[in-house]
Amino acid sequence: MTELLILYYSQGGAVKEMAQLMARGIEGVTGAKARIRTVPKVSANCETTEPDIPASGAPYATLQDLEECAGLALGSPTRFGNMAAPMKYFLDGTSGLWLKGALIGKPAAVFTSSGSMHGGNEMTLLTMMIPLMHHGMLMVGLPYSEPQLGTTTTGGTPYGASHIGGAMDDRPISEDEKKLCMTLGKRLAETALKLQ
Numbered sequence: 532m533t534e535l536l537i538l539y540y541s542q543g544g545a546v547k548e549m550a551q552l553m554a555r556g557i558e559g560v561t562g563a564k565a566r567i568r569t570v571p572k573v574s575a576n577c578e579t580t581e582p583d584i585p586a587s588g589a590p591y592a593t594l595q596d597l598e599e600c601a602g603l604a605l606g607s608p609t610r611f612g613n614m615a616a617p618m619k620y621f622l623d624g625t626s627g628l629w630l631k632g633a634l635i636g637k638p639a640a641v642f643t644s645s646g647s648m649h650g651g652n653e654m655t656l657l658t659m660m661i662p663l664m665h666h667g668m669l670m671v672g673l674p675y676s677e678p679q680l681g682t683t684t685t686g687g688t689p690y691g692a693s694h695i696g697g698a699m700d701d702r703p704i705s706e707d708e709k710k711l712c713m714t715l716g717k718r719l720a721e722t723a724l725k726l727q
């Protein structure tokens with residue numbers, strides 16, 4: 532079985548829901564399986580640390596998860612037009628993998644949720660790609676042959692999957708957003724299988 536790592540951070544739950552949709556897309560591909568992991572919050576208070584195992588939800592990712600998986604889907608909320616600090620903090624701890632070239636040639640895809648339509652979600656997707664490209668990963672996006680990409684009035688971009696939560700973050704994931712999340716997971720899994 533080819534395992535794909537879905538590594539996400541979510542505070543309000545939108546990116547977490549997108550991660551589950553990505554997993555559905557991955558597991559719709561014969562021979563592919565999703566491994567879902569998250570990262571802990573970061574805090575300016577260095578005297579307390581999060582427990583090793585979160586009280587609920589996905590386990591925290593380890594470097595071994597990245598090394599073992601055949602591909603990566605990376606998800607983060609948009610924060611000031613960029614990925615959230617906990618995800619960046621986790622990625623900043625991957626130098627050992629970079630030195631070994633452990634991720635070179637593996638496919639990767641990115642997804643995000645933002646409050647507003649033009650609040651930097653595409654910038655977040657593009658900048659999330661940068662550390663992955665330093666690792667030598669091969670980016671997988673969404674082509675315009677996916678009809679939802681041309682017609683969506685919510686999220687969905689060629690650079691990756693996106694969701695627009697609204698100012699109160701209370702908009703459900705739209706049908707177009709759902710379909711594009713699942714399609715991105717499927718494309719990632721199919722690419723990983725072809726590359727093996």
Ligand SMILES: Cc1cc2nc3c(=O)[nH]c(=O)nc-3n(C[C@H](O)[C@H](O)[C@H](O)COP(=O)(O)O)c2cc1C
Nearest residue numbers: 541542543544545546608610611612645646647650
């Ligand atoms: C510190 C902070 C910064 C944010 N910056 C942006 C932003 O630049 N653009 C935007 O559209 N939304 C922004 N948001 C809203 C989040 O992207 C949005 O609520 C997202 O859906 C949260 O995902 P989650 O439910 O998975 O945590 C920000 C939220 C926080 C807390």
